Each structure stands twice: as structure tokens, then as C-alpha cells.
Ligand code: ADP
Ligand code: MG
């Protein structure tokens with residue numbers, strides 16, 4: 282909903298905006314839209330969110346929803362194709378120690394577990410130049426916020442009822458046709474990202490076939506996003522109360538993980554709980570491996586019989602350089618037989634190029650230098666805050682040209698601007714500010730990579746992150762964006 286509605290006689294705000302902000306914050310606090318406050322272990326604070334849902338094109342949303350199952354399959358197959366992974370990563374393996382180590386563990390680990398569990402999030406922005414959805418990135422590790430995104434939809438429904446007279450909010454099943462005249466109705470889309478992620482994890486747990494085993498969440502030290510993670514644990518335990526969970530950091534596992542070389546099982550000391558699934562919410566940047574022993578833990582997990590979410594090969598498939606490689610001719614068509622689907626997936630690719638090929642390097646540097654505001658420089662890292670824009674790009678070309686090989690250049694997408702109110706902790710809300718949206722589509726897969734059986738391949742839910750137009754980076758955990766939801770009326 283646009284906050285302009287308050288200027289429309291029929292949809293006047295019923296309360297001063299500060300009252301509505303207070304109402305929304307109370308809702309967030311009582312419904313667990315929370316994370317740990319910085320530098321505390323037992324104080325919660327709200328996760329930043331938008332006061333009203335952002336207006337969005339339903340047809341664009343339905344389009345990215347409709348291709349997600351094929352996208353899941355594509356990334357699953359790429360992750361299983363060593364030849365293509367090696368080709369795509371060939372320029373960075375010799376120069377990027379982090380990728381090289383992951384690659385080495387992958388290549389030296391014999392697979393003991395045919396079941397692969399993936400929780401993906403495919404992020405997009407609407408490109409105003411072409412009026413098309415364009416992919417920003419495909420996350421294969423630690424796809425966060427499935428546990429919180431559904432709360433925002435419920436919060437927005439409650440806020441709209443509270444804030445406006447004659448308010449008519451309706452949930453529209455995704456795919457359902459809209460009625461002709463919906464101008465006075467706010468249409469919110471349901472979000473099953475949480476329950477469907479839980480179901481995928483339960484399916485993988487069943488396939489592991491030891492009801493007494495546990496699920497390990499591998500987390501970062503001082504993890505703040507605990508409500509998001511615990512929502513997933515709660516959702517699983519509601520269905521399977523007997524499954525045990527542990528949350529451990531790499532460093533804790535140095536003392537507590539036991540790897541049985543005969544059975545390839547891993548256990549947690551001192552309980553001796555056998556681990557059925559390792560769910561990685563850490564391990565996607567070099568800093569998470571504070572010493573060599575952390576790398577040994579990663580290696581043991583990869584070599585074990587536990588189901589990994591994700592495997593190292595799946596993590597590597599999510600590298601930005603692989604995303605660039607998939608835009609080359611005739612690559613995705615190898616994995617997707619259906620011509621319409623491969624064309625549709627291709628239509629979401631932004632233009633990208635790299636700097637590893639001697640023959641095109643100079644030309645690509647020149648393109649970048651002369652069109653610096655039209656590109657984003659992205660390294661093979663995750664978690665936000667790593668990209669370069671504008672003057673930073675020029676400085677890199679000028680002072681560290683050799684470093685360019687660590688980056689891909691990606692066409693910058695300019696999404697439509699909407700006006701919204703951003704609610705942040707400690708009264709730092711910003712009212713009526715110009716913003717843009719990034720939409721993530723969650724997908725889950727449980728596959729048997731020996732038989733190619735897809736036990737689960739689903740499109741499960743969505744994430745909306747909104748940030749002011751003057752912010753380049755994204756990410757809620759990094760403080761750039763807020764959680765949001767869509768009004769597709
Ligand atoms: P990360 O894995 O660190 O999240 P992303 O590719 O998502 O990396 O980049 C971080 C943020 O940078 C995105 O959330 C988005 O806001 C912005 N961004 C990335 N690529 C583009 C692009 N091509 N055009 C516009 N903004 C982009
Ligand atoms: Mg990412």
C-alpha cells in the first residue's frame with residue numbers, strides 16, 4: 282500500500298502516523314519479528330520492517346514464481362556437474378583461497394550420503410528499463426528470513442485494518458486470478474516459506490532413517506538472527522516433537538564433534554547424538570573459519586553420512602562467477618529440456634562479464650570504466666556489504682586493476698521507486714521515504730543424487746526487502762534493508 286492513501290478521502294488514516302508506528306512495533310514485539318540486540322545475549326529488538334506493504338505488479342510476481350521449480354532443478358543439476366562447476370570456477374580457484382579450499386574438500390571427499398537437501402532463495406529486482414524481472418543472485422547457503430517473512434504479511438494485514446477506514450484486506454492465493462475491480466481492496470499473498478522449509482527438512486530427516494538422530498544448526502558466534510532460526514526449529518517440532526536440535530559454532534564443534542571413521546556417522550559429544558542433518562547458517566565467508574580446525578570440521582562434515590544443507594558442491598554452485606557462467610550460450614539448455622522454461626529463465630539474466638580472459642579483459646575494463654554507473658562489481662562472497670559501486674569501481678580499476686579478476690561486473694538494475702515508511706529499532710523510523718524492493722523466491726529440494734529422484738522440488742514462499750533509493754547494498758542483517766510484503770491489488 283502506498284502511504285499516499287492517506288491523501289485519498291476514502292482511505293484516510295484513522296490515527297496519527299506515530300500511533301500506527303507504535304501499534305506496528307507492539308505487533309512485531311509480540312509476534313516475534315525480533316533478533317538479539319547488538320552485544321547482548323538475552324535482549325531482543327525488532328527486526329526493521331516497513332509500515333505498509335509495497336505495491337507490486339502481480340504478473341511480474343507470478344512470473345518469477347512460475348519458473349522457480351525449474352530454477353531449483355537447474356541449480357541442483359549444476360551442483361552435481363563437476364565438469365561445469367570446474368569450468369565456471371577455473372579462473373578463481375587459483376587465486377581465491379576460500380573457493381579453492383571449498384573446491385578441494387569437495388574433490389577429495391567421497392560421497393557417503395546420496396540425499397541432498399537444499400533451501401534456496403532466488404533474488405530479483407524489477408528492471409524498469411525492460412519492464413522485466415531480473416535475477417540479482419541465487420542463494421544456495423544460509424537462505425535467511427524464511428522464519429520471519431510470514432510474520433510481516435500478518436503484521437501488514439493488522440496494520441492496514443488499524444490504520445484505515447473502509448479497509449478491505451484479502452489474501453490472494455498465488456496464481457489465483459484477481460477480480461476485475463480491486464482498487465479498494467488490498468491483496469496480500471500468503472507465505473509458506475517457513476512451513477515448507479520445515480517439511481523439506483523433515484523429509485530429509487526421514488530419509489536419513491534414524492529417528493533418534495538430531496539436527497545440527499551450524500551458526501556464527503554471537504548469532505543475532507535467532508528468531509528466524511528458532512522459528513524453523515519450532516515449525517519442525519510442531520510436526521515432529523521428538524526431533525532434537527543443537528545450535529553450534531565451528532569453534533564449539535572442534536571439541537564436540539565426533540567423526541566415526543568406520544561408519545562415517547558424526548555425533549555430538551557428550552550426548553553422543555547422531556547428526557542426521559547439518560544446516561549451515563555459517564561457513565559462507567572466510568571469517569567464519571577462524572582457524573584451521575574449523576576447516577577440518579567442515580571437511581569432516583562433508584565426508585560424513587550426515588545430510589548437508591547445503592553440500593559444498595551446492596554452495597559452490599551459488600557463486601556469482603557460476604551465475605555469470607550460466608549466462609553463456611547453450612549452458613542452461615543442457616539441464617532444462619523445456620524450451621519455454623529455459624527461455625523464461627534466460628530472460629531473468631542480467632548482462633554480466635568477467636576479467637579472467639586475456640583476450641577480452643582490456644575491452645571489458647574499458648566498458649566498465651566508461652559506464653561505471655551502469656554496473657555493480659560483485660566478488661564471490663555472500664552476506665551483503667561486499668559489492669563495489671561508482672567511484673569505488675573507478676578506484677579499483679585505477680589502483681588495483683589486478684583485483685578485478687576476483688569480481689564479476691553485473692549490469693545495474695534500476696527498480697521502480699515507491700514511497701514507504703521504514704520502522705527501525707530505537708525510534709529511528711523514517712516516514713514517507715523513496716524506496717526500492719528486492720524480491721526473493723524460496724525453493725526447497727530434497728533429491729537423491731544417485732538415482733536423480735526428486736523427493737521434493739517446490740516453490741515455497743517469498744521475501745521482500747525494501748531499502749531507500751540512496752542505498753546501494755542490500756541485506757537486513759547488515760542494516761541496509763527492512764523486511765516488507767507485497768500489495769498486488
Ligand atoms: P550477497 O550475496 O552479498 O547478498 P548480492 O548479489 O545480493 O550479494 O548483492 C547485495 C546487494 O547489492 C543486493 O541485495 C542488491 O541490493 C545490490 N545489488 C546486487 N546486484 C545488483 C544489481 N545488478 N543491480 C542493482 N543492485 C544490485
Ligand atoms: Mg547471497
Ligand code: MG
Pocket residue numbers: 404418665755
Ligand atoms: Mg543477496
